[in-house]
Amino acid sequence: MNPSNAHNSENIKAAAWARLEIENAIKLLKANHAYLTEGQIKEIKRVIYSSPMPEE
Numbered sequence: 001m002n003p004s005n006a007h008n009s010e011n012i013k014a015a016a017w018a019r020l021e022i023e024n025a026i027k028l029l030k031a032n033h034a035y036l037t038e039g040q041i042k043e044i045k046r047v048i049y050s051s052p053m054p055e056e
Contacts, residue, residue: 022048 026044029036 019049 026041
């Protein structure tokens with residue numbers, strides 16, 4: 001694997017991990033009775049998932 005592919009692979013893993021953390025944070029908010037509507041949750045996910053990964 002060339003360095004560029006390795007870097008891309010690491011970015012993909014980091015993005016997947018971040019998304020999992022976001023899902024877990026939303027579950028924690030719900031478990032702690034935070035008032036989040038489904039619309040707010042969808043908007044949070046839309047913004048995060050459409051945001052490009054920051055450059056290193």
